[in-house]
Amino acid sequence: MCPCALHGSPPAACPCTSVRRSGSGELPPGYFGARLTAARLKLVGDELQERTAWRKARGGGAPARSSLATYLGLLCADTQLAALAWLIRRGGW
Amino acid sequence: MPGALEEETALLLADYFQHRLGGAALPPSPTAQTLRRVAGELESRERPFFRSACRPLALAEPGEPAALLARVAAELEAEGGLNWGRVLALVVFAGSLAEALVERGAREETGRLAEVLSTYLAGEKREWLEANGGWDGFYHFFNKHGSQPTDQNSTISNAIMAAAGFGLAGLAFLLAVR
Numbered sequence: 001m002c003p004c005a006l007h008g009s010p011p012a013a014c015p016c017t018s019v020r021r022s023g024s025g026e027l028p029p030g031y032f033g034a035r036l037t038a039a040r041l042k043l044v045g046d047e048l049q050e051r052t053a054w055r056k057a058r059g060g061g062a063p064a065r066s067s068l069a070t071y072l073g074l075l076c077a078d079t080q081l082a083a084l085a086w087l088i089r090r091g092g093w
Numbered sequence: 094m095p096g097a098l099e100e101e102t103a104l105l106l107a108d109y110f111q112h113r114l115g116g117a118a119l120p121p122s123p124t125a126q127t128l129r130r131v132a133g134e135l136e137s138r139e140r141p142f143f144r145s146a147c148r149p150l151a152l153a154e155p156g157e158p159a160a161l162l163a164r165v166a167a168e169l170e171a172e173g174g175l176n177w178g179r180v181l182a183l184v185v186f187a188g189s190l191a192e193a194l195v196e197r198g199a200r201e202e203t204g205r206l207a208e209v210l211s212t213y214l215a216g217e218k219r220e221w222l223e224a225n226g227g228w229d230g231f232y233h234f235f236n237k238h239g240s241q242p243t244d245q246n247s248t249i250s251n252a253i254m255a256a257a258g259f260g261l262a263g264l265a266f267l268l269a270v271r
Contacts, residue, residue: 038168049178
């Protein structure tokens, strides 16, 4: 298994493209050297970094949405209380 | 305090290794819990790679896995420098290597791995770690909205909404009774 490919074909700079593979398509035993492993860890790490940063950037609007929902809820409650008070006064209670 | 970062790093890595090797102890801090969680997610997603990379290394001569881990760590920052994603990938790699060593019956080698990783992060990469907020920076980076106060705000607003809801229900009940 190529250590560079994440979810598709390996990148152009993948060292595996210049390495003769064994008949089964697997890398020869013991081929995983420090550079190859580090190359794959970089890809995995950078992908995780980008995904987490993107998710956090998207999630940044969540507190604002939460406050808006709170204000709308309180507005709704106030409206109902006002309607109740009006009904009480109208009924002569 | 010069030793605090080293101590925290060693503690976090020891907890993560213990967790990977079957230790059932509770995480000692929220950061350790975050490390366990995000590392577990990454390991499950990239399991074929971590297994195929670590199994042959576990068969190497004593001392060789730790030396290779040090070389991988040095290579990791070659292009683009460090980021929290790369640090996490390195920690998961070290954990997978420790797991493979234990499967081979070389548990004594795992201590050396944790030591190498700790020295690399808290020693060689100390400046980077400090510039990125230390392990608190790691915690904030991998947690939703980055901090706990947001969760507290959310709890307060939920409590306000619940109180308003109960008040309304009570008033409606009183009105219905009269």
